[in-house]
Amino acid sequence: MAQQLDYHQLRAIFTRFRDANPEPRSELEYVNAYTLLVAVVLSAQATDAGVNRATRPLFARVTTPAQMLELGEEGLIEYIKTIGLFRNKAKNVIALSRILVEQYGGEVPDSRAALQALPGVGRKTANVVLNVAFGYPAQAVDTHIFRVGNRTGIAVGKDVLAVERAIEDNVPVEFQRHAHHWLILHGRYICKARKPRCPDCLIRDLCPYEEKTE
Template sequence: MAQQLDYHTIRKIFTRFHAADPEPKGELEHVNAYTLLVAVTLSAQATDAGVNKATRPLFARVRTPQQMLDLGEEGLIEHIKTIGLYRNKAKNIIRMARILVDDYGGEVPNSRAALQALPGVGRKTANVVLNMWWHFPAQAVDTHIFRVGNRTGIAVGKDVNAVERAIEDNVPVDFLLHAHHWLILHGRYVCRARKPACANCLIRDLCPYEDKNL
C-alpha cells in the first residue's frame, strides 16, 4: 500500500486520464435505468463481456420491471444461466421487479438508500447506477479500483468503503464524475493485478509503485 498522494500529483494524474479519454463509459450494455440496474446486479462475480452476451437477447425482450415479471424466474434463468450464481441472481431480480412495480410505479428510484433496499443491490451496484444513469459522482469501488487506488496512492484505504471515501476526499471535484470509470479501465487494461503494463502506463512517472514492470 502506497502513501496517499498529494493534491497536485492527483490532479496531474486525472488531467492525463481526461486528456486520453474525456468521456469514459461503463462497458455494461443497457437501454434505460432498469436494464442498467439488472446488468449491474448480474455483473457481481462475472465479467462485463459475459453479462453483455447474456443480456443482449434478454433486453431485446425485457426493458421494464413488469416485463421481467411477465417473463418469470424460469424464463429469466434461461437467459442468464451462463452467468455465475444465476439462480440466486434470478430470484433477486424477480423480487426486485415486484418491489419496483408495487412501490415505485415501475420506475427505478434514484437515492442510494432506496436502491440498496432492493434485493441483490449493494452499495457498489447502487453507486454504479447513480453514476452512470443520473450522473451523480458516486464512486463504485470494485477490485480494480481498490488495487489501483492503493497501488498508486490515488486513494488509499484498507477496505472498499475507505477507498471510496479517499476518492471523494482526494480527487478534485471536476474529475469526480468520471473518476471511478478512469480507475476501473486503468486497472482492467493497464494496472493489472498480476502483470501491470507499466511500460504503457500514462502515469508511470507519477506512480510510486515499487514493483513497476518496465
C-alpha cells in the same frame, strides 16, 4: 500500500486520464436505468463480457420491471443460465422488479438507500446506477479500483469504503463524475493485478509503485 497522493499530483493524474478518454463509459450494455440495474446485479462475480452476451437478447425483449415480471423467474433463467450464480440472481431480479413496480411506479429510484434496500443490490451496485444512470459523482469501488487506489496512492484505504471516501475526499471535484470509470479501466487493462503494464502506463512518471515492470 502507497501514501495518499496530494491535490496537485491527483490533478495531474486525472487530467491525463481525461485527456486520453474524456467520456468513459460502462462496459456493461444497457438501454435505460432499469436494464443497467439488472446488468449490474448480474455482473457480480461475472465478467461484463459474459453478462453482455446474456443480456443482449434479454434486453431486446425486456426493458421494464413489469416486462420482467411477465417473463418470470424460469423465463429469465433461460437467458442468464450462462452467468455464475444465475438461479440466485434470477430470484433477486424478479424480487427487485416486483418492488419497483409496487413501490416506485416501475421507475428506478435515485437514492442510495432505496437502491440498497432492493434484493441483490449492495453499495457498489447502487453507486454504479447513481453514477451511470443519474450522473451523480458516486464512486463504485471494485477490486480493480481498490488495487489501483492503494498501489498508486490515488486513493488509499484498508477497505473498499475507505477507498471510496479517499476518492471523494481527495480527487478534485471536476473529475469526480468519471473517476471510478477511469480507475476501473486503468485497472482492467494497464494496472493489472499480477503483471501491470507499467511501460504502457500514461501516469508512470507520477506513480510511486516501486515494483514497476519493464
